[in-house]
Amino acid sequence: MQHHNSGDDRLDRRVFIPSLAVLIAVVAPMILFPEAGPAAVSAAFAFATGQFGWLYLLAGFGAVVFLVGLAISRYGNVRLGGPDDAPEFSYFSWIAMIFCGGIGIAIVNWAWVEPIYYMQGPPFGVEPMSxxxxxxxxxxxxxxxxxxxxxxxxxxxxxxxxxxxxxxxPGVRLSVAARGVLGDHADGWGGVLLDAIVVFGIVGGVGTSLGLAVPLVSTLVSGQLGVAPSLGLDLGILAIWTAIFGASVWFGLSKGIKILSDTNVLLAIFLLAFTFIVGPKIFIIEGWVNSFGQMASNFVTMSTWTDPVTHSSFPQDWTIFYWAWWIAYAPMMGLFVARISRGRTIRELIVAELVWGSLGCWVFFAVWGGYALDLQVSGRLDVSAILSEGGIPATVQAILNTMPMSGLITAVFVILCFIFLATTLDSAAYVLASVTSRKLSGYQEPKRSIRLTWAFILAAVGVALIQLGGLKPVQTSTIVVALPLIPVLVILSLSLLRWLKEDFGSETSLHHLVTKHPAA
Structure with missing residues (x-):
């Protein structure tokens, strides 16, 4: 493979130091003032979702409309690379890396229990548990x-x-991609600030994932081994995680991250297939078909429902919370997916995420969510009561215990949890290293030393937050960070449209677009 331009892979202190400062500024008060810190964050969160909930909803709906339009437009044929740039990864590995980087541990946590939460507190004034x-x-x-x-x-x-x-x-960071609108300001403090916010969003998002994952695995492991849950067990689990994703980050994209993601997807398929085979097959299939139809016919309503009159908290608690969470994670995913998508067309990338990404999640929710809901509806297990009393980890454990060979299945599930979170963490450390490198070209990997530094910072933040139980505030502050990221996403979209018009505006033969390269 020819290297078009050698970038500069040294640490960029201009981005690294402010990023670390922002991180410390947010995490330190949580540690020093365990009452006041979280309270301030909760107030900020209530303000952001209460006053700007409609904006999060419009941002989500707008993103769908924009991308579907882009995919069916002539710009969908534009290849992300030179005319001779072939895709770097096989289609399966590419999709696997996109999916695992993006969804991580969260889906293994939520797919079982989320439908039960909705049943307890349904939308649109529906009778609970009906x-x-x-x-x-x-x-x-x-x-x-x-x-x-x-x-x-x-x-x-x-x-x-x-x-x-x-x-x-050169430069694998958001400020560079915003240059179409920001111009030379992308190199100044505006760009640095933008990149520092991105770094904070990533670390906060990853902190959230750790906060979901460690208690879940802790509960399952303690149940299997018959030991009491303790801080020592939590930290031991975190240490194993750090070893797995540290190694993966060390080996880089094609040896580490790709292999973990491939393994992850195969394990997930095995567990989903097993659940489907031992579970209520017809209920799962009918539930999926029915919910797909209900979602399709109510998509616009669900996307824009603010509940302005009765003010139930459903939109804030769920839709707005989720859209904010995805937006906070979006820069990391954007940087990671961009890095692994060289040689694909714009349309291919949109299909990969919107079609395959959605399908992947839908299968988890149809099979695991359907299995849990059937336990509840048929009365075989009062999932709702366990969820209200024991929380998510205890509920997942109870659901897994209803399966044949539950010991073995729980063990496989724990391994899946380990790999799932590791794939999120390694892509996060990889992206953080890219953002804090000077002028990385798209053909380079960030330095190992910088990648490992971030891997350990992520682990350290995780340990600090688990010990202090300060995960909720960090999760919440991540979502507050999502508010300023909405205009950033708008700037990126405008930047892209401006570039596409400049590069391909006049051409009519758009069967395969070959770009006029600006001097590299």
């Missing part, structure tokens, strides 16, 4: 993990990849 609540429960799981989240993820990936592989601009 048959209608059960139908909406399956529908909303598909909605909150479907087209809109993947559109939010996909949106920044295209301008970043375009900047890297078509415009050949």
């Amino acid at each position: 048959a209608a609540a059960a139908e909406w429960a399956l529908t909303y799981g598909q909605f909150h993990w479907g087209l809109t989240p993947w559109a939010i993820y996909c949106l920044p990936a295209i301008p970043i990849a375009y900047s890297m592989y078509v415009r050949r601009q």
Whole structure:
């Protein structure tokens, strides 16, 4: 493979130091003032979702409309790379890396229990725990993990990849991709600030994932081994995680991250198939078909429902919370997906995320969510009561215990949890290293030393937050960070459109677009 331009892979202190400062500024008060810190964050969160909930909803809906339009337009044929740039990874590995980087541990956590939560507190004034609540429960799981989240993820990936592989601009970071609008300000403090916010969003998002994952695995492991849950067990689990993803980050994209993602997808398929075979097959299939139809016919309503009159907290608690969470994660996903998508066309990338990403999530929710809902509806297990009393980890454990060979299945599930979170963490450390490197070209990997530094910072943040129980505030602050990221996503989209018009505006023969390269 020819290297078009050698970038500069040294640590960029201009981005690294402010990023670390922002991180410390947010995490330190949580540690020093365990009461006041979280309270301030909760107030900020209530303000952001209460006053700007409509904006998050419009951002999500707008992303779907924009990308579908882009995919069917003539610009869908634009190749993210030179005319001779072949895709770097096989289609399966490419999709696997996109899916695992984007969804991580969260889906293994939520797919079992989320429909039960919706059944307890359904939308649209439906009677809790009723048959209608059960139908909406399956529908909303598909909605909150479907087209809109993947559109939010996909949106920044295209301008970043375009900047890297078509415009050949060195620097794997958001400020570079915003250059179409920001111009030379992208190199100044505005760009640095933008990149520092991105770094904070990534670390906060990853902190959230760790916060979901460690208690879940801790509960399952303690149940299997018959030891009491303790801080020591939590830290031991975190240490194993750090070893797995540290090694993966060390080996880089094609040896580490790709192999972990491939393994992850195969394990997940095995567990989903097993659940389907031992579970209520017809209920799962009918539930999926029904919820797909209900979501399709109510998509616009669900995407824009603010509940302005009765003010139930459903939109804030769920849809707005999720859209904000996806937006906070979007820069990381955009940077990671851009880095692995050289040689693909814009249309291929949109299909990969919106179609395959959504389908992947839908299968989890249809099979695991359907299995859990059937336990509840048929009365075989009162999942709702366990969830209210024991929380998510205890509920997942109880659901797994209803399966044949539950010991073996729980063990496989724990391994899946380990790999799933590791794939999120390694892509996060990889992206953080890219953002804090000077002028990385799209053909380079960031330095190992920088990648490992971030791997250990992520682990350290995780340990600090688990010990202090300060995960909720960090999760919440991540979502507050999502508010300023909405205009950033708009800037990236405008940047992309401006570049596409400049590069391909006049051409009519657009069977295969070959770009006029600016001097690289």
